[in-house]
Amino acid sequence: MNEDQCVVLFHSTSLALRGEKLCREEKILVKLIPVPRRLSSDCGVCLRFPCVEEERLRSVFAAKALEFDDIVRL
Amino acid sequence: MIYLDNAATSFPKPAAVCDAMTAFALEIGANPGRSGHRLSVDAGRVIYETREAIASLFNMPDPLRVLFASNATGGLNQALLGFLRPGDRVVTSGMEHNSVMRPLRALESDGVRVCVVPSSPEGVLDPDDLRRMLREKTDMVVVNHGSNVNGCMQMIRELGAIARRAGALFLVDAAQTAGCVDIEMERDNIDLLAFTGHKALFGPQGTGGLVAGERVPLERMRPLIYGGTGSRSEFETQPEFPPDRYESGTPNTIGIAGLGGGVRFILETGMAEIRRHEDELAAALVDGLGSIDGVRLYAAPPERRLSTVSFTSEALSPSELGLCLDEEFDILCRVGLHCSPAAHASLGSFPEGTIRFSAGYFTTSDEISAAIDAVRALVRKGDRA
Numbered sequence: 001m002n003e004d005q006c007v008v009l010f011h012s013t014s015l016a017l018r019g020e021k022l023c024r025e026e027k028i029l030v031k032l033i034p035v036p037r038r039l040s041s042d043c044g045v046c047l048r049f050p051c052v053e054e055e056r057l058r059s060v061f062a063a064k065a066l067e068f069d070d071i072v073r074l
Numbered sequence: 075m076i077y078l079d080n081a082a083t084s085f086p087k088p089a090a091v092c093d094a095m096t097a098f099a100l101e102i103g104a105n106p107g108r109s110g111h112r113l114s115v116d117a118g119r120v121i122y123e124t125r126e127a128i129a130s131l132f133n134m135p136d137p138l139r140v141l142f143a144s145n146a147t148g149g150l151n152q153a154l155l156g157f158l159r160p161g162d163r164v165v166t167s168g169m170e171h172n173s174v175m176r177p178l179r180a181l182e183s184d185g186v187r188v189c190v191v192p193s194s195p196e197g198v199l200d201p202d203d204l205r206r207m208l209r210e211k212t213d214m215v216v217v218n219h220g221s222n223v224n225g226c227m228q229m230i231r232e233l234g235a236i237a238r239r240a241g242a243l244f245l246v247d248a249a250q251t252a253g254c255v256d257i258e259m260e261r262d263n264i265d266l267l268a269f270t271g272h273k274a275l276f277g278p279q280g281t282g283g284l285v286a287g288e289r290v291p292l293e294r295m296r297p298l299i300y301g302g303t304g305s306r307s308e309f310e311t312q313p314e315f316p317p318d319r320y321e322s323g324t325p326n327t328i329g330i331a332g333l334g335g336g337v338r339f340i341l342e343t344g345m346a347e348i349r350r351h352e353d354e355l356a357a358a359l360v361d362g363l364g365s366i367d368g369v370r371l372y373a374a375p376p377e378r379r380l381s382t383v384s385f386t387s388e389a390l391s392p393s394e395l396g397l398c399l400d401e402e403f404d405i406l407c408r409v410g411l412h413c414s415p416a417a418h419a420s421l422g423s424f425p426e427g428t429i430r431f432s433a434g435y436f437t438t439s440d441e442i443s444a445a446i447d448a449v450r451a452l453v454r455k456g457d458r459a
Contacts, residue, residue, distance in 0.1 A: 012305035012318045013107030013115075014138055017122035034110025044304060045110050045118075065136075067315065 004051040007033070008061075009040060009069040019047050019066055026060050028053045039072055048074070076441045078407045080434030081222050081250060081382045083272045083279060087336065091276055094120075094335035098328045106327050107304040117327050124334030125317070131337055132267060133258040134285055139292075141320045142283040142330060146249035147173040149268030149284035152320060153245050154178065154216065156295035160185030162213040165204070165242070167228065168193035168420040169221050172413045174247055178216075193420045197226030197374055204233055208240035215242045219257075220250035223417040223430065225356065225382035226374030227251065234263025243290065249273060250380060253336070254352055254435070256345045259287045266290060271329065274348075274434070276336030281329040284320075292316055299323065348435050355433040355442055356381040362446035363431075368453050372421045372428060381437070384421070384428035387449075389456030392429040395449070403448040407431050 010016040016032060023030040030049045039046070049057060051073060061068060077085050098120060104113035106121050122137070129137035143149045154177045158164055164181070166174060168190055182188045189212075191203045199217065208215070215237035220227045230246055237244040245266040248257060252267070253274030259267060264287060271281025286292055297312060301322030306313045313319055340348065356379050363385050364371050372384040387395055396409035410427040411418055418424035431445060 011313065011315055012303065013118045014122060014125070014317055015315070017118055018138060021122070021126070032115050044107065045115055 005048055005074045006051040006054060006071055007036070007039070007046040007048050007074060008057065008071050009035065009046050010044070011067065011069060013044055015067065016045050016047055019061065019068065022060050022064055022066060023047070023049065023057060026056065028057055028060070036074070076403075076405045076445055078405060078431040078433060078437070078441075078445060080437070081225075081273065081412075081430065081432030082408055084274060084276055084434045084436075086436055087276050087278075087332075088339040090335035090339050091278070091332045092335075095278065095328050095332040098331040105324055108324070120331045120334065121325065121327060124330045124337065127334055127337040127341065128269070128285070131253075131257075131341065132285055133260065134287070136288065138316050139286045139288070139290075140283060141286060141317045142281070142325055143320075144280050144326070145272065145282035146247060146268045146270035147282075149270075149282055150174055150216075150245070150247055151177050152284050152298055153266045153268060153295070154181065154214075155298055157214060157243065158186045161187075163187040163189065163211065164214045164216060165189045165191060165207050165212050166216045167191055167199040167218060169197050169199065169218050169223075169226065169228075169417045170216070170414070171218060171222055171247065171249065171417070172415070173249070174216055174218065175416055190416070195420070195422060197221050197224050197417065197421060198378070199228050199233065201229060201232045201236055205236050208236065208242065212237075212240055212242040214245055215240075216245040216247065218247045218250075218417075220248075220255065220380045220382075221374070221414075221417055222250050222382065223412050223414050223423075223428070224372045224374050224384045224421060225250070225380035225432075227255065227378040227380060229378075230264065231262045234265075238263055238265070250382070253340055254345075254348050254380065256349070259285060271333040271336065275333060276339060277333030278329045280326050281333040286316065292319070295320075297322070343435075351435060352381040352433065354439065355437055356383070358439060358442045359383045359431055359433065359446070362442065363449060366446070366450050366453055368457060369449065372423055381433040382430065383432075384423065384430045386423065386426065386428050387453045387456065389453050392427050394456075395429050395452060398452050399445075399448055402452075403444075405445050405448055
């Protein structure tokens with residue numbers, strides 16, 4: 001299994017928390033972590049997930065019209 | 075002590091409410107969504123979960139369109155002052171609280187046209203009367219779902235359909251009904267729903283807000299307060315997405331934790347069970363008080379009433395009666411105009427006001443009987459005096 005980790009960046013903590021909830025419902029392994037400094041100067045959190053789940057995660061968010069900023073490989 | 079002032083603030087609260095607040099104070103305490111650390115995320119999660127519980131209660135698909143404010147007044151002001159501009163037309167009922175009438179009168183002085191559809195002497199807004207008032211282009215219709223004066227409920231689903239057909243946004247003041255009456259955003263044709271946490275939702279004071287339905291053009295609703303949100307901090311302009319756009323400044327997280335406990339209690343207990351108990355209390359109040367000679371009831375129609383009733387007595391003024399109930403019988407209620415001069419005018423009790431008994435889910439039938447006996451005794455004594 002590919003262990004590479006990615007993060008989804010959101011505009012706000014509320015969106016990140018909604019993202020966490022939607023992923024957990026779909027059994028996508030996620031964890032909320034502080035946004036790595038090199039990715040943003042903002043003080044918020046982002047959602048870490050295994051990169052292999054990217055397509056599934058994108059479709060879950062699209063189905064629920066959940067907006068996010070970007071997906072970045074760590 | 076018998077507490078009959080639930081229309082002002084519900085009391086007591088379910089244990090889950092106090093437990094949630096204690097847990098937040100002891101175990102979390104941090105600032106939600108401002109930092110990346112564990113406790114900040116936990117605080118953010120407490121707020122998110124309450125948002126979700128409220129969205130679920132009103133069958134609202136997107137919890138991020140639940141916007142927290144300090145109370146229903148905050149939610150109503152956000153909707154009214156956020157949307158209405160000089161030249162706009164807004165239509166309301168004759169049963170409104172000052173939380174609607176005061177912002178409307180302020181908007182009126184800025185050039186918004188305010189039209190009031192008179193209500194029946196029982197407090198009912200006739201949908202046909204609303205339809206006639208909407209022949210002219212109207213931007214918003216705002217209606218009090220349940221009266222805080224006599225508990226009269228409006229046919230919001232029908233009123234909402236009429237408002238939407240006329241191209242107006244439909245704003246519902248659910249201060250008295252959120253938590254004790256089944257409300258669904260889409261089914262009931264609601265665009266904007268203002269709710270408070272401290273009444274039938276069983277939360278603490280200082281919680282409430284506005285639910286903005288999916289078809290509400292939020293880009294047109296200006297925030298009332300601008301400031302830090304913990305998001306998009308690199309920009310000095312307000313974020314444009316909900317809920318952040320409308321929730322600047324550190325929120326009342328401990329209060330929202332308690333509100334979450336209250337909403338979960340309601341979801342577990344079931345709205346049907348709450349309604350069944352409160353309908354029984356309402357019937358007992360109306361029948362009991364109505365049977366006392368010299369008492370005038372301002373009752374709502376039986377099929378559309380909350381467990382809130384207003385009455386006056388020929389023998390004693392509302393303030394005298396209220397004081398005697400408190401001092402001699404340990405019964406706590408509310409007298410006067412209940413911040414709703416317009417509703418009292420519709421019911422025929424302005425400017426003297428009424429005495430109001432408002433029961434809640436934790437009120438018992440025995441307490442209602444004891445309160446009715448106390449009124450009977452005081453009115454009889456007052457008659458002899």
